[in-house]
Amino acid sequence: MPQYLTPGVYVEELMGGARPIEGVGTEIAAFVGFVDDDEAPRGVPTSVNNWTQYTSIFGTEGPSTPLTLAVHGFFLNGGQRCYVLNVGPDGTVGGTPGEPGISALEHIDEIAIVAAPGMTDAASYDAVLSHCELMRDRVAVLDGPAHVDDLNDLIRPATMSTPSAASASSSSSSSSPSGSSAGSEESTGEGEEGSAPPPPAPTPRRGGGSGGPGGGMARASEWGAEYVPWISVVDPLTGTLVEAPPSGHVAGVWARTDGSRGVHKAPANETVRGALDLTRAFTPSEQGLLNSAGINAIRNIHGSIKIWGARTLAGSASEWRYLPVRRLFAFAEESIQQGTGWVVFEPNDQVLWNAIRRDVRGFLRRLWRDGALMGATEREAFFVKCDAETNPQENIDAGIVTALIGMAPVKPAEFIVFKVSQYTAAAGEEAQ
Known part of the structure; x- marks a missing residue:
């Protein structure tokens, strides 16, 4: 922590907050x-x-x-x-x-x-x-x-x-x-x-x-x-x-x-x-x-x-x-692992948990917007939980921070089924 002993103006640079998680390569x-x-x-x-x-x-x-x-x-x-x-x-x-x-x-x-x-x-x-x-x-x-x-x-x-x-x-x-x-x-x-x-x-x-x-x-x-x-x-x-x-x-x-x-x-x-x-x-x-x-x-x-x-x-x-x-989850897991390396040795408290949730959510939000995750809303596509429930005191004492992450991946349309039947105009009018 800096000490201010001499009267004057001091300028300090502080961390801006979010640390974007970048996706790792998958093409090599x-x-x-x-x-x-x-x-x-x-x-x-x-x-x-x-x-x-x-x-x-x-x-x-x-x-x-x-x-x-x-x-x-x-x-x-x-x-x-x-x-x-x-x-x-x-x-x-x-x-x-x-x-x-x-x-x-x-x-x-x-x-x-x-x-x-x-x-x-x-x-x-x-x-x-x-x-x-x-x-x-x-x-x-x-x-x-x-x-x-x-x-x-x-x-x-x-x-x-x-x-x-x-x-x-x-x-x-x-x-x-x-x-x-x-x-x-x-x-x-x-x-x-x-x-x-x-x-x-x-x-x-x-x-x-x-x-x-x-x-x-x-x-x-x-x-x-x-x-x-x-x-x-x-x-x-x-x-x-x-x-x-x-x-x-x-x-x-x-x-x-x-x-x-x-x-x-x-x-x-x-x-x-x-x-x-x-x-x-x-x-x-x-x-x-x-x-x-x-x-x-x-x-x-x-x-x-x-x-x-x-x-x-x-x-x-x-x-x-x-x-x-399988490849999407491997990509996401490695990206999150590499993008959260700054967490190691940080104080294990609410401030850290909030930062983890913010960074991981930002990464998963980009995946969802790119079409990699299923759901009309973020809540349907993924969740990130990192709080006192996932980090009880005994884990904090052991130096462990835990975040639970869930993703709803899109799956390929492997079988395309069109059900076609004959249509009679008269029958259709009566049905209306």
Whole structure:
């Protein structure tokens, strides 16, 4: 407290009051995989801001690996910035005794999207999901198996008890003169007679492949979303048509949607740029089975390849089944955590509680006005409670301040139902 000993005029600057909470970024992705360039950085997350920078760091020798195809698809679909973690051709997502693996991403706070392109075995699935569950500020984009003949095999949990299907597919592909993969008749667009066979998929390496002979999906988790099928794209390094895992392109769509509409908008019904075809065309009834299992389908809708699902792997009975809801809460929680850092070591009294309510309400009010929260009024959209009831004397003595925050998120209109009936003018007049 200042002391006034000498007569005169004193000017002091006082805090104005509100400390606006700024929203954290949700558009930065991280990709874990491998490249064939021995001189490329390995085991260290590398920041990349565009495709040219990626090729200058990780090489231009083709054909592209799934990691390279994913990064190219990310920037092509609207992504602006990402981190690339090269674990090497013999590395794994979870890491080895000599390599940290995905744990190397833990110290980078700005990451909001994580993907391991082409890594579709149970161990890779679990490593990515466990990382996101630990950090609680990022969501995983997972690739489904490259080729699955039986849809029931796609929705069963992937395990490590069976060999990789992608490896078998690759061996059959290499033995075929045309280079087409097994089951090519079922993998071509609409399955028309005389259509060209699908392009060969990138050769899987250790740590890649699918969970079993028929594939398999990732385990249940609210922190991940899985997408099928793989897509046909032009290899940016060789110019040939290849099959690519969709995670990089999907991550780019997430970033594009966040930038144009906000994290509360479901990244679905959006065109996948660079996708020329699908390795398998799902019917509406088949997608119904996938949707119930929490797997998002990519489909050809009226000639445009679009993402046609926005669910997490949490399950249909979970309150976190919708991807935009999970990402919105992760965004809000991290924003509030970072924006209220000034609270630490402040006197735990009514003045502090009032300041917390004011700042958090201001942040949630902006979300509501942006359309992220449901309700015609603020009272319907959110509440913030921080008073003597949430902070009893025993908590004050322990140095704890508690604020209760509730939000009513908007949820995607997943099923649009129009009930149409015949109308007779005479009957309508009598009803009036």
